[in-house]
Amino acid sequence: MGRKILLAHDHVPGIQSYEVYRKHGGYNSVEKAIKTMTPEAVVEEVKKSGLRGRGGAGFPTGMKWSFLAKPEGVPRYLVCNADESEPGTFKDRYLMSRIPHTLVEGMITSSYALGVNAAYIYIRGEYFYIVSILEKAIEEAYANGWLGKNILGSGYHLDLYVHVGAGAYICGEETALLESLEGKRGNPRIKPPFPAIAGLYGCPTVVNNVETLAAVSFIVNEGGDEYAKIGIGKSAGTKLISASGHINKPGVYEIEMGISVEDFINSEEYCGGMLNGKKLKAVVAGGSSVPILPADKILHLANGEKRLMSYESLADGGFGGGTMLGSGGFIVMDEDTSIVENLFTFARFYHHESCGQCSPCREGTAWMEKILHKMIDGHATLSDIDLLWEIQAKIEGNTICPLGDAAAWPVASAIRHFRSEFEEYVNNPKSVKKVIRMAL
Amino acid sequence: MAKVTIDGRTIEVPDGTTILQAARMIGPEVAPPTMCYYSKLKTSGGYCRTCLVEVTKGSEKDPRPMPKLVASCRTNVMDGMEVGNITSPKVIEARKGVVEFLLLNHPLDCPICDQAGECHLQDLSYEHGSSKTRTDFERRTFEKIDIGDKIQLHMTRCILCYRCVKVANQITDGRVHGVINRGDHSEISTYVEQAVDNDFSGNVIDVCPVGALTDKTFRFKSRVWFTKPVTAHRNCEKCSGKVNLWYKGEEVLRVTGRKDQWGEVEEFICNTCRFDKKSTSDWTIEGPTTISRHSVISANHYEVFKKPTEFKLNEVKPLTIQEGDKS
Numbered sequence: 001m002g003r004k005i006l007l008a009h010d011h012v013p014g015i016q017s018y019e020v021y022r023k024h025g026g027y028n029s030v031e032k033a034i035k036t037m038t039p040e041a042v043v044e045e046v047k048k049s050g051l052r053g054r055g056g057a058g059f060p061t062g063m064k065w066s067f068l069a070k071p072e073g074v075p076r077y078l079v080c081n082a083d084e085s086e087p088g089t090f091k092d093r094y095l096m097s098r099i100p101h102t103l104v105e106g107m108i109t110s111s112y113a114l115g116v117n118a119a120y121i122y123i124r125g126e127y128f129y130i131v132s133i134l135e136k137a138i139e140e141a142y143a144n145g146w147l148g149k150n151i152l153g154s155g156y157h158l159d160l161y162v163h164v165g166a167g168a169y170i171c172g173e174e175t176a177l178l179e180s181l182e183g184k185r186g187n188p189r190i191k192p193p194f195p196a197i198a199g200l201y202g203c204p205t206v207v208n209n210v211e212t213l214a215a216v217s218f219i220v221n222e223g224g225d226e227y228a229k230i231g232i233g234k235s236a237g238t239k240l241i242s243a244s245g246h247i248n249k250p251g252v253y254e255i256e257m258g259i260s261v262e263d264f265i266n267s268e269e270y271c272g273g274m275l276n277g278k279k280l281k282a283v284v285a286g287g288s289s290v291p292i293l294p295a296d297k298i299l300h301l302a303n304g305e306k307r308l309m310s311y312e313s314l315a316d317g318g319f320g321g322g323t324m325l326g327s328g329g330f331i332v333m334d335e336d337t338s339i340v341e342n343l344f345t346f347a348r349f350y351h352h353e354s355c356g357q358c359s360p361c362r363e364g365t366a367w368m369e370k371i372l373h374k375m376i377d378g379h380a381t382l383s384d385i386d387l388l389w390e391i392q393a394k395i396e397g398n399t400i401c402p403l404g405d406a407a408a409w410p411v412a413s414a415i416r417h418f419r420s421e422f423e424e425y426v427n428n429p430k431s432v433k434k435v436i437r438m439a440l
Numbered sequence: 441m442a443k444v445t446i447d448g449r450t451i452e453v454p455d456g457t458t459i460l461q462a463a464r465m466i467g468p469e470v471a472p473p474t475m476c477y478y479s480k481l482k483t484s485g486g487y488c489r490t491c492l493v494e495v496t497k498g499s500e501k502d503p504r505p506m507p508k509l510v511a512s513c514r515t516n517v518m519d520g521m522e523v524g525n526i527t528s529p530k531v532i533e534a535r536k537g538v539v540e541f542l543l544l545n546h547p548l549d550c551p552i553c554d555q556a557g558e559c560h561l562q563d564l565s566y567e568h569g570s571s572k573t574r575t576d577f578e579r580r581t582f583e584k585i586d587i588g589d590k591i592q593l594h595m596t597r598c599i600l601c602y603r604c605v606k607v608a609n610q611i612t613d614g615r616v617h618g619v620i621n622r623g624d625h626s627e628i629s630t631y632v633e634q635a636v637d638n639d640f641s642g643n644v645i646d647v648c649p650v651g652a653l654t655d656k657t658f659r660f661k662s663r664v665w666f667t668k669p670v671t672a673h674r675n676c677e678k679c680s681g682k683v684n685l686w687y688k689g690e691e692v693l694r695v696t697g698r699k700d701q702w703g704e705v706e707e708f709i710c711n712t713c714r715f716d717k718k719s720t721s722d723w724t725i726e727g728p729t730t731i732s733r734h735s736v737i738s739a740n741h742y743e744v745f746k747k748p749t750e751f752k753l754n755e756v757k758p759l760t761i762q763e764g765d766k767s
Contacts, residue, residue, distance in 0.1 A: 170622075190485075353622075353623070355623065356619070356622050356623045356626035357602075358489050359542050362600065362623055363542070363545060364541055365624070366544075366624040367541075367577075387574055394533075394536075394537030395537075397507075397509065398508075398509060398538070
């Protein structure tokens with residue numbers, strides 16, 4: 001059994017409620033931080049832990065926190081990014097709906113460390129049923145003196161708000177999220193300035209993922225060094241993986257980073273092997289944006305070693321032969337899956353979600369979707385494959401925010417690894433086997 | 441002060457200058473093209489991605505190159521920065537891509553578009569685009585909308601540069617003009633097709649880089665290259681009154697703000713000057729306007745051509761058919 005941190009008490013009945021959560025050690029980190037530690041000491045522990053952002057980019061959290069500007073007389077904000085919209089990712093939903101207090105606790109401790117007096121949880125519109133769960137948890141935290149004025153008699157005060165988005169993928173991009181939180185249209189801002197300098201209402205702001213903030217409690221309780229021991233190398237700690245697709249046991253699993261991909265797919269503890277005993281064809285390892293990898297490449301590195309579930313190992317081989325851990329949306333596809341149809345689903349998604357500010361993404365995502373649609377209808381030509389390749393190359397890196405990259409990478413990797421399948425769609429559109437769409 | 445080198449040419453500029461401004465100070469040869477940036481409008485730029493440049497050396501302190509191409513209009517110079525614009529193959533390639541994206545849904549109806557001849561998109565595609573199209577999909581179209589009685593919005597031609605939105609936000613009072621919908625369905629719109637009704641609304645016509653926002657008092661009156669611009673002014677209570685008048689014969693066909701060599705107006709003008717003062721007696725004429733840079737009008741593109749009526753009969757060579765060609 002791998003070590004559990006975030007989901008350690010997931011099995012406890014009634015863990016959603018304050019009493020049960022508190023009985024199982026809940027809010028100890030707040031007590032410890034506020035009573036015995038300075039804010040700087042908390043930041044120092046987080047730095048030592050090697051915790052990295054769990055939203056997808058994997059940026060070291062301690063470093064992000066240390067970038068936060070601290071001018072006199074200007075408020076600072078902590079914003080929790082709960083706009084989990086990446087296709088294939090549903091870990092935050094699980095965590096927030098099952099153990100809401102773990103996020104509230106992590107946010108209080110983190111706010112204390114950053115000297116924040118107002119924190120926000122920006123949650124996606126489709127998670128409306130979680131809003132009431134979170135609000136209840138926050139209410140309980142207020143009632144028990146963990147939030148509000150003069151927490152634990154320390155003179156520190158904090159208010160925590162839940163803000164519901166309207167259901168746009170783009171609002172998961174941190175600057176678009178801030179715009180939306182300010183009540184404007186959710187368009188990404190042009191950086192610099194970064195939120196650490198000028199974020200919410202022009203004030204220094206830290207935006208962190210749900211899972212990242214939840215992990216802070218453990219780091220404060222047990223110490224950063226203890227957290228750094230879990231996992232492998234620079235991929236410290238545990239990671240929630242949303243496993244979906246053609247596996248026996250889809251769901252959210254907390255893994256200790258460093259287990260092999262093969263074990264993750266086949267072990268009874270996690271995915272439980274391939275559905276109906278089919279063969280593995282490909283895996284999208286970190287949510288729809290990351291490059292898709294065929295079975296041999298996802299299971300083994302170029303040197304024949306086993307590929308591990310960690311930031312470094314999954315990225316091994318660069319973009320030609322590797323992928324990314326991303327947000328941990330682990331989508332497994334069996335031998336019957338059509339890569340082209342699956343790619344079309346992704347392309348349609350990115351087209352729909354593009355904000356339309358910058359031209360490469362606005363026009364390019366739509367163009368790619370149209371070409372893929374043509375391909376599935378059996379009207380494409382071989383030159384369309386090259387055209388697809390060129391379009392993605394011209395989007396990638398040239399846009400305001402990472403949505404352009406997110407739309408380009410799946411196309412690039414699908415063509416790179418499964419070109420023959422695209423050619424099949426062009427050459428024999430009638431006979432091509434497009435039985436099973438991806439089971440998200 | 442910061443020393444910056446663009447395409448091998450060095451200039452010293454004050455801190456806080458953008459790469460684009462520094463390039464413009466050096467001269468038009470190294471200045472990246474812009475479609476959405478407008479120096480007179482705050483927070484403009486960053487959207488169209490035509491001004492992308494490659495930063496090959498970050499600064500003297502941190503010489504690492506920037507990993508991605510950056511929008512020169514929104515990136516400040518650092519001391520010792522080295523930038524590649526037209527000397528960078530990456531930039532040329534990316535810019536070609538941007539032109540293709542911008543034209544993807546553009547109707548290419550230049551022959552019937554009032555902007556033709558002074559259209560930034562036309563210039564951009566001549567200089568950086570490709571001569572053929574690679575898309576055979578139906579282009580996005582919209583119904584024409586009248587914004588008030590003087591301005592027409594033809595969204596089909598729009599490239600969503602957001603300049604008019606910035607004008608509406610910053611120069612005119614009351615925010616009645618913005619972007620609705622998302623992605624490639626985005627469109628410029630007024631709320632519930634309300635008229636944009638204030639004294640400076642006409643400036644959205646001047647800032648529009650394409651023919652999406654046009655002057656209804658000028659529509660289809662003349663091709664711009666058949667009109668003669670003169671510089672003129674009048675005493676105006678609302679604005680500076682400094683304008684260009686566009687003559688055809690004795691008639692003033694339209695009035696616009698004076699544009700500099702980057703195609704940006706020097707001063708915004710009011711609607712009275714723009715729409716109501718259309719006779720020579722309203723104005724003090726200063727002299728003919730010189731139009732610089734790559735304008736079709738100034739380059740006399742069309743003067744080398746003769747109209748069919750100007751040909752003399754003996755100049756026209758009759759088509760001869762060779763014996764073997766008869767089939």
